[in-house]
Amino acid sequence: MPGNPTTRTAWRPASRRHIVRLLAALPATLLIPTTAFARRTPSATEGPYYPTPAMRFSDADNDLVKIAGAVERAGGEIVRLKGRIMTRGGRPAAGARIEIWQCDVNGRYLHSRDRRRVQRDPAFQGFGHVVTGPDGAYAFRTIKPVPYTGRTPHIHVKVFHRGRSLTTQFYIAGHRQNDRDSLYRRLSKTDRQAVNMAFVDGQNGPEATLDIIL
Numbered sequence: 001m002p003g004n005p006t007t008r009t010a011w012r013p014a015s016r017r018h019i020v021r022l023l024a025a026l027p028a029t030l031l032i033p034t035t036a037f038a039r040r041t042p043s044a045t046e047g048p049y050y051p052t053p054a055m056r057f058s059d060a061d062n063d064l065v066k067i068a069g070a071v072e073r074a075g076g077e078i079v080r081l082k083g084r085i086m087t088r089g090g091r092p093a094a095g096a097r098i099e100i101w102q103c104d105v106n107g108r109y110l111h112s113r114d115r116r117r118v119q120r121d122p123a124f125q126g127f128g129h130v131v132t133g134p135d136g137a138y139a140f141r142t143i144k145p146v147p148y149t150g151r152t153p154h155i156h157v158k159v160f161h162r163g164r165s166l167t168t169q170f171y172i173a174g175h176r177q178n179d180r181d182s183l184y185r186r187l188s189k190t191d192r193q194a195v196n197m198a199f200v201d202g203q204n205g206p207e208a209t210l211d212i213i214l
Helices: 016-025 189-195
Strands: 078-086 097-101 127-131 137-143 154-161 164-172 200-202 205-209
Touching: 078 154, 097 137, 127 137, 164 189
Parallel strands: 078 205
Antiparallel strands: 078 137, 097 127, 097 154, 154 164, 200 205
8 A cells, every 4th residue: 555654663662670670770669668667655554534426525526624514614724635547658648546644733634433532523524525527637635744752744545447446645845754654664766756745835825746656
């Protein structure tokens, strides 16, 4: 037939040697799985004062300083605790339930076994929870934790996500009693950074941001 036929180059699969050369030219960070960058948040004991559902207020939301129907608000310094719950692969953990519980400004927990001779703050909710949205974000309004006999200030945290759970404790960064706390002393320097709350001035007062890696 008349006319010049179009010249075509036959496609050939890339050789193994060629693929190796291409991989070698890529930045090293692209060749490392994302899980290598995410260290799981260190776990910690639940402690003796995790309030059972029967002990909690019916108002068990993410605002621990104001109980529905109560006139007074909790004593203590009001702070905001926020962050995101993420998987080790860097994905937001949507639908995760995060719970926190802590003692009130007087050092007493919302628990029937806490019989210390101090008055419990009736305006402090003591326990709260929230469920994360698509971005994995969580936020609580609570009080800055205070010390009590034998423990440095801390907040207990428990996360449930897709059949898995994580229990840990958050501490105040740089608090003078941290190094005398037996649980805190067991943590490595890296693990301490993962659970230290560094409070800064936010729009609505002091706030700390801590991401949780499952």
